[in-house]
Amino acid sequence: MGPVGWSATSFNKLFQNKWFLALFVAMIIVLIVETSIMIFLVIVSNIGRQGFPAISLFQYFKPECPTLTAAIVSQNSQNRTVVFTCSGRPAIQMEPPLLESTAAFPAAVRVVPTFNLPPSYTRLYLNFEGYVNGDCTKQNLIPLTNGKPMTLVGFWSYNYCAIVTNQAGPVDGFTIEWTSSPWPDPCCKISASPSLLTISPGQKSTSTVTLTSEGGFSGNVSFSYGITFVSGGPNFVSVNATFSPPSITLKPGNSNSTTIIVTAFSSDAPEVDRITIEAYPRSVNSFDFPGTRMDITINIA
Incomplete structure (x- = not known):
């Protein structure tokens, strides 16, 4: 065999050395581990990006x-x-300015x-980032719609959760931008007729x-x-x-009414009270359609 090559006999002698055999096995193990790490990173290296306007x-x-x-x-056969x-910290933090963690709750935004x-994404959510519930459990998911x-109100911080199909190969990340939105108007206008009721003790008025x-x-x-008591x-x-x-x-654009029935106690002395009537939507997000209210005056005489 020439000086540029190795004979089979030379390789056999080399593998008979225990130190070389141990080194060879260690290199194989390292190669397998590195390959596994690379594959794992490809599977979970979905990155997302979030953008906000001026703070x-x-x-x-x-x-x-x-x-x-x-x-x-979590993972199942479908997704x-x-x-x-x-990197393990919350994606979104909600804190009152200058107060940091001293306030009881952050304000709504x-x-x-x-x-x-x-x-490959079927849905994107926000989830409260807490000690127990920050793991994308369904009871804490807030669906996001483009x-x-x-x-958002009441929690300190949020993470994003996504349901992703089990497709072959790496999964792309996503980009989300947040902008401010004006608060919505109330669900409805309210009026009362009459707005001043005069009632004798023990009697009713509507x-x-x-x-x-x-x-x-x-x-x-x-x-x-x-x-609320006013006077007298x-x-x-x-x-x-x-x-x-x-x-x-x-229904949209239409009106409807109810009757408020006010009863004065029979032992009432002359006084003036104020009743605040509040109308609030049911089965809808109260932040999307806030309620409305008005006052009427009750004169007991």
Whole structure:
């Protein structure tokens, strides 16, 4: 054999040396481990990106990082659930300015997400980032809809969760942009006729409360009330009220009404009270269609 090659006998002698054999096996193991790591990174290296306007628009709504990292939290035969965080820290932090963690709860924000998901994604969510519930469990998922305003309130921080199909090969990341949104108008206009009731002790009086749908609202609206002492009497509230019916249905652009029945206690002394009537939508997000209220005056004489 020439000087440029090795004979089979030379290789056999080399492998008979224990130190070389051990080194060769170690190199094979390292190669297998590195290959496994590379494959694993390809599978879970979905990266996401989030963008926010000037922080002044989002005093309570702050990104923790511009580029997100991903980890698979569960998987079945059809898809996998992936959580996107800032390398283990929350993706979105909600803190009152200058207060950091001293406030009881952050304020609500009204925002609009804008995103375009890759074909392999079936849905994108926000999830409260907590000690127990930050793992994309269904009871804590907030669905995100491209271009649809939403309100976030009550939690300190959020992560993104995505449901991704089990397609072959790597999965693309996503980009999401957040912008501020104006708060919506109330579901409806409210009026009462009459707005001043004069009632004798032990007697009843009524007022018709009318609601008119606003902003395309359609649905059921329920009523509640609160009473405030104004003047006279023994300085305590001495009336109660009921609604008939207790809820009504509104259609876009239409009106409907209920009757508030106010009863004065038989032992009432002359006094003036104020009843605040509140109408609030049912079976819809109250942040999308806030309720409305008005006052009527009760004169007991």
